Amino acid sequence: MKTALELGPVLGFLLAYFWFQDDIFTVGAQEYSAFVAVTAVFVPVLLASMAAIWWLTGTIGRMQVFTAVVLIVMGGLTVWFNDDRFVKLKPTLIYGAFGAILGVGLLLGRSWLRYVMEELMPLQDEGWMQLTRRVTGFFFAMAVLNVAIWQYMSEQTFVLWDTVGQMAATFAFFIAQAGLLQKYSTDEED
16 A cells, blocks of 8 residues: 555656646646646645555655655746746756765765665665665766756656656666675674
């Protein structure tokens, strides 16, 4: 159920965008593209989904809260100014912020990724530091890649990237870390 609540709004956005992509919506005297109109609907749907997750589990992850806040702000600006660039910049801001936060931790000699993910992946200290360096680089690369996609490719390509491509890239990245995770796992030591 939790997975459906997390993925449902994203898949709903994808389907709604492609269903209405050629339509223009008029509210009052203002015309909105499908991208902006679907964004206006997506934000409250995502908030309702997060409320349902909280109601079912009693908890919401810090990253989910941060992502939701950025989405509310950027989605709100997108609708307010009728300019899709705000929401298209959202992934860059999120990845950039996460990369910067992890980077500051690395400069201080700490793996702040460990604080978020330690329960999922028990690793030795060196494993956490290596994984944090890799994840930091991945986040910065994703931030740059997002800008390239929304600046130089079609809106349809961006929507696919934003809804499916980023999840696939993140999944592939973590699968590629299997060797590091296995090498530094502390599960066998217990």
